[in-house]
Amino acid sequence: MNQIQAGKYRPYPQVDLPNRKWPTKTITKAPVWCSVDLRDGNQALKNPMNMTKKLELFALLLKLGFKEIEVGFPSASAVEFDFLRKLVDDKLIPDDVKIQVLVQAREHLIAKTFESLKGVKKATVHLYNSTSVAQRKIVFDKSKEEIIALALEGVDLVKKYEKNHDGQIFLEYSPESFTGTELEFAAEISNAVTARWGISDTRKVIINLPATVEMATPNVYADQIEWMANHLDNRENVIISTHTHNDRGTSIAATELALLAGADRVEGTLLSNGERTGNVDMITLALNMLTQGVDPQLNFSDINEVLDVVERCTEMVTHARHPYVGELVYTAFSGSHQDAINKGFAHRKTADDNFWEVPYLPIDPEDVGRTYESIIRINSQSGKGGVAYILENDFGYQLPKAMHPEIGKLVQAVSDEKGEELSSDEILSIFKENYFEIKEHISLVDFTLTSTKGKSTCTLTYTYCGEEITVNGEGNGPVDACKDALMKNYKNSFTIHSYSEHSCGDKSSAKAIAYIEIQTDTTLSCFGVGVDNDITVASVMALFCAINRAYN
Template sequence: MMNHIPQGKYRPYPKIDLPNRQWPDNTITKAPRWCSVDLRDGNQALINPMDMQKKLELFRLLLKLGFKEIEVGFPSASKIEYDFLRRLVDDNLIPDDVTVQVLVQAREHLIAKTFDALRGVKKATVHLYNSTSVAQRKIVFSKSQEEIIALALEGVDLVKKYEANHNGEIYLEYSPESFTGTELEFAATISNAVTARWGISDNRKVIINLPATVEMATPNIYADQIEWMCRNLDNRENVIISTHTHNDRGTSIAATELAILAGADRVEGTLLSNGERTGNVDIITLALNMTSQGIDTGLDFSDVNEVVAVVEKVTELPTHPRHPYVGELVYTAFSGSHQDAINKGLAYQQAKEEPFWEVPYLPIDPADVGRTYESIIRINSQSGKGGVAYILEKNYGYHLPKAMHPEIGRAVQALSDAEGRVLESEEILKVFKDNYFNIKEHITFKDVSLTSDNGNSKCTLSYLHNGKEITSQGEGNGPIDACKDALMKEYENNFSVKSYSEHSCGNKSSAKAVAYIEIQSEKVLSCFGVGADNDITVASIKALFCALNRAFN
């Protein structure tokens, strides 16, 4: 019997009173300020937190990707957090244009320890936070709104106290933690109190971080909350509104994008969404979403394979194969109709001069993030003929005529059905060669000599037929026609040539000619043959013999 959720256990999140909301009509036109919290928020969520070497490797990756703001830890919380920041300072690993960020609670001994760790840092953001939500005030702290504000202001005063003796620039970030569970009026009141106590001005801007510490409602609600705060924060022009969304409802990406529409200036997140519970917002997905809209994000994700490799190594967490943009399978099509559309789209893209990306099913060019085209189409029992042709062309240089696609497609699908799995490209090539090059022969090409006069070709053709060597002459309006004429002097199977195509295959210096011939007869509606040789005429005749052996064996 199905269990029912008790009535009244959950309640809908209340709507935000926001007359004339503006964000639904806005468009994202520029990237926000990015802040990676992988080394702090991400690290605290790991089964095995990072050691020094892993932290350093991840920090180097974040710099390489272009992050200018990096939360490096909670130096007052543990020795490894403290030692890591000191290592960055002592080894001069922080570039001059990068601001490191440190998290701290509003307690003097923790703030003192934090500033001790910051000795020698030229630019740092001190991220001060305390919980403000109704649930936290009622259940965890048993404090009134006034007491919560007093705690935040005590923290600001302490940061100002230690800032006075720090030889470098200090910026303040304040987070009303669990913002999404906090009354908006109270969130604005405490944030305004913090910025006023800090002494906000043109030269002393403050980051107000509004975290969806727990994602509690649909993304449009978060956007409403951000726009409401934009309207109700004092000195808005000097406040940098930051988002920090978690993924409890699975909509952190959408919530962050709508928050940017609503006026957010800055985004905190992690690579590949690592973070507490269901994770933080994934900055890779956010940034590449913007890239797909023509926005320069300032971050370099041109080699996502390296990013995935480093993050998986330091976090010991796997990446889902369907993770947007970076998963192993996200640029892969198994469906026949998808494969056909992608194949045509790539050919169209290559042929046109205008660079605008117009390939069906691929929102961005995989090459832009360091992925190759080899993995775009993979063959299983659901795949179509176009996918097989794509693999043979892209991986091995065989440009199969379109009419031939169903023939080779059926042969490959038969193997995939029998194996019950995805086929490797080498296996597809083997099916192709087994069906067109390594076939049982009842008639075998040996040699040919050709002459041509005013478009008329004459040939002397040598071949084996059922163990008998035959040499005969023929003529026609081309080499293939002349060869057919020679064959029909003794060959018993009547046929006609339905189609012919050819191309070179391989590097220019060692290219082979490849020919495709389609024949038909009273018994065989269509059968293709393939031939390859250094000489295109010989390749064509080999293709004809291949077709005869396949059609009449």
């Protein structure tokens, strides 16, 4: 880039981890999930949530299956304090859910926090202080020793107030801005905290290692997590937690690699709400696991409800391309994509197993509560297969494959002219206009048929050049007999190239639909469509439709 002063930016240092093991690992189980929507997400909103919105979002988190929820910073504001008290007083916290609260290492704040927790059966007190080089140097002007002392003072205060709390208290400690902290110092302060707490197999500690600011590539974060896992005392009793932000746009990858590197727990938000570019998106993480055959232990089977509640509570709009939940993520406009998806669904109907294998769709939309109705949408980039898909799936017209290019061109011409996406109803309208509402130079009036010994005899009445004509014909079937009768007076020659039919609708009200392709001296292929309760009549109607389209 131009005019950037030399030395203004420098590469992030790599981790000396020659025997790293995480690259050979796979994610085989869900982590412990902790939602921080009500705290980290809420503090990042232009208009923080009121009590009603907080309660609605809390109820959603419970419904989704979260067992650990950071509800706020109750010592920092009356709204946060009152919300937690509302949850307790109205008995809204299930017995199997652990509430988490954030607090700094100051006695009056910790005292206020325990006041808010009165009556909570299981709570995690999340203690933090900044440990990064930049924070120590620029913000606090403190030495490493002073930073450790501050953390230990916080632990001592939590232990002091824990004694009088009627319920279980768990400790979480975050060396804030971990990614900007020397690994040796991060391990030193974390080990000092766990030792002061009295860590054991019955008194485990969460060590949260946040990418408070995402500063390097995801592999570096994974190296940091594995390095810390190798240098934390009493590792078997430490729950390593991640809390990634998305400054570089790779929080998902960083978290996934951190899980490979030994992390046990993930903090994040729904739809990536959070400071700056947001926290890691729990929905994407969970559904990524689902697509790999891992049960995420969270229920996103109604993604539309999640989207509705989160957008209403946060007043944040979700991007149309947001993974798994965006309006357009299960939509194909490209003709080649549409064709592949269409074939993928057709393949599933005859597949031997339940394995999801549809091109361009990494997850079955129905698994997250989306329908197939909007998978294929039509604009000027769309192809013949997409139009045929919509006509079949939305309206029941199973067009023969040879007809797809014809209808595709008709629809694309309209889309090109309008310069915008066409709705399903608009596509149906184009189809009807070109096959059911055509200008006729020859019109069917009546048709009767008798069949004996494989031979069909018909009486055909039609109008042509202003004259009504009745004539008989014979053939191998209804269409052949009709053509024989028609050609005794009709002057335009044609041959029947293909024929197909199907029924549409419930048995009691099913319609017969016929498709006939003809070839003329000037047209290699022209289709006609006929619809009637009687398949014989529908076939004859399709023939007349094709003739009118070819010679108009």
